[in-house]
């Protein structure tokens with residue numbers, strides 16, 4: 001574990017509790033356990049950048 005492996009992140013709530021639920025011709029579909037987001041669009045960051053990403057995500061959200 002060098003922190004470089006990709007981690008999937010929910011684009012809605014920045015949770016890392018994202019599960020692959022389906023795949024096929026239309027592409028993979030993921031579901032977030034925390035906000036129940038379902039979709040094929042998912043964010044991916046390096047494991048070592050997850051905390052940084054979450055921080056930025058939170059501060060972005062507070063601006064709105």
Ligand SMILES: [Zn+2]
Nearest residue numbers: 010013032035
């Ligand atoms: Zn989510």
